Amino acid sequence: MTTPHSHNSPTLLKPNIPVGIVGYGAYVPRYRLPAKEVARVWTGGKGGLPIKEKAVPGLDEDVITMSIEAARNAMLRAKIDPAELRAVWVGSESHPYAVKPTSTVVAEAIGAVPNTQAADWEFACKAGTEALVAAMGLVGSGMGHYAMAIGMDTAQGKPGDALEYTAGAGGAAFIVGPAEESLAVIDSSYSYVTDTPDFWRREYQKYPEHGMRFTGEPAYFKHITEAATALMQAAGTTPRDYKWAVFHQPNTKFPQRVASQLGFNMDQIAPGLLVPVIGNTYAGAAIIGLTAVLDIAQPGERVLMVSFGSGAGSDAFDILVTDKITERRDRAVKTQEYISRRTEIDYATYVRYRGKLAMK
Amino acid sequence: MTEVVIAGIGQTEVAEHWEISLRDLAYLAIRDAIKGAGGLNPQALFAGNMLSPNLSNQAHLGVLLADFAGLTGIEAVTVEAAGASGGAALRQGYLAVASGMVDVALVVGVEKFTDTIGSGVEEALATTSDSDFEAVQGMTTSAQAALVMRRYMHEFNVPEGGFAGFALTAHANGVGNPNAMFRKAIKPEAYAKAEMVSDPVNMFDMAPNADGAAAVVLTRRELMPDGLREPMVKILSSAASSDTLALHDRHDMLGFEAAKLSVEQALKKSGIGLTDINFFEYHDSFSIYAALSLEAAGFAPRGEGWKMAADGSIARTGKIPCATMGGLKARGFPGGATGVYQAVEAVTQLRGSADSSIQLNGARFGMIQSLGGPAATAVTHILERI
Numbered sequence: 001m002t003t004p005h006s007h008n009s010p011t012l013l014k015p016n017i018p019v020g021i022v023g024y025g026a027y028v029p030r031y032r033l034p035a036k037e038v039a040r041v042w043t044g045g046k047g048g049l050p051i052k053e054k055a056v057p058g059l060d061e062d063v064i065t066m067s068i069e070a071a072r073n074a075m076l077r078a079k080i081d082p083a084e085l086r087a088v089w090v091g092s093e094s095h096p097y098a099v100k101p102t103s104t105v106v107a108e109a110i111g112a113v114p115n116t117q118a119a120d121w122e123f124a125c126k127a128g129t130e131a132l133v134a135a136m137g138l139v140g141s142g143m144g145h146y147a148m149a150i151g152m153d154t155a156q157g158k159p160g161d162a163l164e165y166t167a168g169a170g171g172a173a174f175i176v177g178p179a180e181e182s183l184a185v186i187d188s189s190y191s192y193v194t195d196t197p198d199f200w201r202r203e204y205q206k207y208p209e210h211g212m213r214f215t216g217e218p219a220y221f222k223h224i225t226e227a228a229t230a231l232m233q234a235a236g237t238t239p240r241d242y243k244w245a246v247f248h249q250p251n252t253k254f255p256q257r258v259a260s261q262l263g264f265n266m267d268q269i270a271p272g273l274l275v276p277v278i279g280n281t282y283a284g285a286a287i288i289g290l291t292a293v294l295d296i297a298q299p300g301e302r303v304l305m306v307s308f309g310s311g312a313g314s315d316a317f318d319i320l321v322t323d324k325i326t327e328r329r330d331r332a333v334k335t336q337e338y339i340s341r342r343t344e345i346d347y348a349t350y351v352r353y354r355g356k357l358a359m360k
Numbered sequence: 361m362t363e364v365v366i367a368g369i370g371q372t373e374v375a376e377h378w379e380i381s382l383r384d385l386a387y388l389a390i391r392d393a394i395k396g397a398g399g400l401n402p403q404a405l406f407a408g409n410m411l412s413p414n415l416s417n418q419a420h421l422g423v424l425l426a427d428f429a430g431l432t433g434i435e436a437v438t439v440e441a442a443g444a445s446g447g448a449a450l451r452q453g454y455l456a457v458a459s460g461m462v463d464v465a466l467v468v469g470v471e472k473f474t475d476t477i478g479s480g481v482e483e484a485l486a487t488t489s490d491s492d493f494e495a496v497q498g499m500t501t502s503a504q505a506a507l508v509m510r511r512y513m514h515e516f517n518v519p520e521g522g523f524a525g526f527a528l529t530a531h532a533n534g535v536g537n538p539n540a541m542f543r544k545a546i547k548p549e550a551y552a553k554a555e556m557v558s559d560p561v562n563m564f565d566m567a568p569n570a571d572g573a574a575a576v577v578l579t580r581r582e583l584m585p586d587g588l589r590e591p592m593v594k595i596l597s598s599a600a601s602s603d604t605l606a607l608h609d610r611h612d613m614l615g616f617e618a619a620k621l622s623v624e625q626a627l628k629k630s631g632i633g634l635t636d637i638n639f640f641e642y643h644d645s646f647s648i649y650a651a652l653s654l655e656a657a658g659f660a661p662r663g664e665g666w667k668m669a670a671d672g673s674i675a676r677t678g679k680i681p682c683a684t685m686g687g688l689k690a691r692g693f694p695g696g697a698t699g700v701y702q703a704v705e706a707v708t709q710l711r712g713s714a715d716s717s718i719q720l721n722g723a724r725f726g727m728i729q730s731l732g733g734p735a736a737t738a739v740t741h742i743l744e745r746i
């Protein structure tokens with residue numbers, strides 16, 4: 001007889017069959033809009049800047065094309081038969097279609113159809129990690145051998161709004177499979193979710209709205225610290241047990257502050273802190289940070305990743321890098337290589353690329 | 361004359377209390393005030409609040425707060441006079457007890473700004489001005505203060521940075537107040553570098569909107585329960601005045617006439633003189649309003665109120681200490697709760713229970729003044745340690 005656990009006690013999500021990351025891939029579009037360029041147009045160059053610059057997708061890019069890029073990189077690293085993918089799941093808040101999945105196009109492009117699940121996930125900036133938890137469940141239960149989870153965004157920022165400085169583009173794809181085939185084992189995850197309306201966009205609205213400082217303490221900081229603390233408590237770990245940590249990164253300050261609140265130092269978060277140079281990639285933000293960490297991590301190193309999605313919730317993951325990392329990571333373009341592939345644009349070009357001019 | 365004493369005080373920290381509701385905030389202050397009053401049972405509740413119908417979609421606040429505090433059955437009303445709501449509520453409580461109609465009155469001030477965000481707050485605040493003639497033109501409360509400040513600087517040749525002393529004094533005192541929103545001293549350079557809000561009003565020339573609640577229990581001296589060890593503080597006098605609501609209707613926008621009248625009346629009723637006042641809690645929602653209040657009260661001649669901040673006269677060791685617990689600038693501006701915070705803070709100083717870093721020595725008389733807008737309402741109370 002099993003003992004029912006208390007309704008409100010933190011419950012680790014731990015698969016029956018150990019799982020991990022078999023392959024991963026990132027994608028960052030080429031164009032960069034410096035934050036000072038946004039300030040030049042909107043504030044006469046005054047005021048602090050939340051990041052250095054953000055990545056901007058080109059005219060022919062969207063969440064579908066970018067997801068395919070990342071998915072192909074993940075496939076290159078995993079070297080598996082795409083027909084073995086039992087799911088292709090894409091989390092985003094900028095799916096090109098309101099009705100019609102992004103994921104079927106991605107699945108078709110990488111050859112995973114037709115014997116597969118395909119669905120789009122939505123949970124603001126944690127849609128990608130929500131898909132990752134589901135992939136852990138699918139593989140961890142034995143229903144499938146491999147599942148792909150993607151988090152990708154071409155984030156929308158209202159012209160002149162504080163978020164226009166940071167709303168970037170990019171993301172990552174992960175292939176989840178059995179632990180023994182993995183370059184990093186995901187021991188468990190923990191999710192902390194409440195009804196906290198800090199940021200939203202209703203149907204037919206072009207740009208999201210946010211609750212200003214309400215997005216800070218009661219939203220970002222509360223959910224991330226609760227999720228991270230509960231996961232570490234259940235796992236019996238402390239910040240010292242982790243070589244690296246990655247937190248959702250809407251701007252430069254928030255992840256730095258939440259890291260020190262939790263007891264992590266700046267060295268632990270440095271490799272995964274990409275927001276200063278690519279902006280907030282929303283559903284891609286925490287997980288693209290993880291790809292940059294996996295690009296440099298050594299076997300045996302432990303990684304804590306905590307996402308945050310408005311509305312609001314956080315998923316925390318306890319990840320252990322295996323010796324398979326060394327041979328696999330060089331099979332595809334690394335995240336930092338995407339970041340250094342850079343073409344700077346001005347605000348006018350940005351307005352054109354992002355379709356912000358009303359043409360009819 | 362009946363002596364009205366402050367039997368108990370309560371207050372919450374002034375902050376952005378995202379997770380505490382309007383009623384909970386008020387309850388926290390009420391609970392402490394009643395506890396401190398040694399078991400006195402309030403017969404009437406006067407709630408000072410400025411904008412809960414706009415900010416929290418909640419009118420009929422007095423009853424809600426009485427109900428939530430377990431006081432159903434007693435008389436309960438809301439008193440609104442914009443930023444002076446707290447002072448006005450305190451005066452209603454005072455009048456009720458002084459008249460003998462009520463034995464024990466509970467006065468609670470509460471404001472919950474964070475139920476609304478961004479321009480919604482500005483819009484709500486603008487409703488406290490003349491809506492048809494000021495707000496409709498896009499005038500905000502800071503724009504109004506900017507007009508007054510610019511005129512004052514022009515008329516009296518105030519140099520750049522002339523108002524810095526108000527913010528510096530407030531922040532220096534806020535350090536010692538555990539309930540203050542800002543407990544950090546600032547340097548003149550920080551003031552000089554501050555971003556402009558509405559030229560010439562910069563970030564440090566205006567008080568921050570914040571959530572908070574404060575409460576006092578009032579009774580007549582002879583009804584005080586035995587065994588209350590705290591030194592007793594009484595309300596020596598109370599006065600309220602009004603001016604034109606719209607700034608443009610005034611013959612002289614640099615004279616806070618209502619503030620002047622209310623101080624004159626409060627002094628007259630108290631039987632003491634201005635020089636007997638040991639400290640002054642003014643309504644520094646904007647530094648220009650602090651300067652004009654000093655002049656209206658008679659502490660400084662016309663056009664020279666700003667000099668009292670510049671020369672240290674308002675500092676803790678100065679001629680007339682002001683904003684002794686941080687004032688609106690550093691403690692924060694919890695709207696209609698502000699006047700009740702001033703009462704709680706004055707009681708704290710008079711009892712000698714402030715933090716040693718900001719405790720005034722041997723203070724006997726404290727004057728507190730609550731303003732609505734640019735002193736369209738002014739409520740002044742003089743408190744005495746007995």
